[in-house]
């Protein structure tokens with residue numbers, strides 16, 4: 525029953541229908557477009573890392589619409605290949621996967637790190653938030669090493685337990701931090717996005 529109502533929500537969802545019509549892999553593309561319109565995150569010749577990339581909406585959109593230098597994508601789920609996108613399969617929290625990501629970019633730092641990672645829901649709100657922010661902290665730690673000094677981090681976050689601490693960490697790491705919920709993000713979802721610009725310090729890879 526619950527699944528049925530989720531399906532009917534999906535099929536009447538304006539962005540879901542639009543994504544289907546335009547042949548996008550996911551409705552998430554509209555969120556990236558809105559974030560980019562407002563914060564100009566995708567720049568010419570950028571090296572980009574797309575975490576939690578499957579089914580590939582963001583990577584495909586960038587590859588087809590922007591002149592960037594490299595796109596590396598990673599997900600624990602498989603992703604159908606996209607021209608000019610290097611896909612690294614595996615759990616981002618594992619050291620060996622992070623090493624592969626760095627190596628795939630010839631040890632260059634990234635100009636933009638995107639994380640649209642969401643963890644599987646258990647039904648327990650505290651556990652879900654805790655698991656999510658564990659990964660979000662890994663993404664932030666990786667970004668401090670992996671971003672160029674003027675690099676940008678865009679990370680999906682969920683309002684609730686753990687959010688304020690994570691926002692404080694972002695404020696400590698970046699000069700400018702913005703919290704932005706695109707119109708295409710479902711209003712009933714606690715999902716929003718944090719954008720960190722001008723890293724306060726960098727570490728060697």
Ligand SMILES: C[S@@+](CC[C@H](N)C(=O)[O-])C[C@H]1O[C@@H](n2cnc3c(N)ncnc32)[C@H](O)[C@@H]1O
Pocket residue numbers: 549550552553575576577578579580581582583598599600601614615616617640641642643644659
């Ligand atoms: C909302 S989807 C991303 C949609 C994507 N941005 C797009 O445009 O198609 C979230 C993704 O996070 C991935 N994910 C969750 N935990 C992960 C982990 N530990 N490492 C890598 N990816 C993970 C999931 O497998 C899922 O594909």
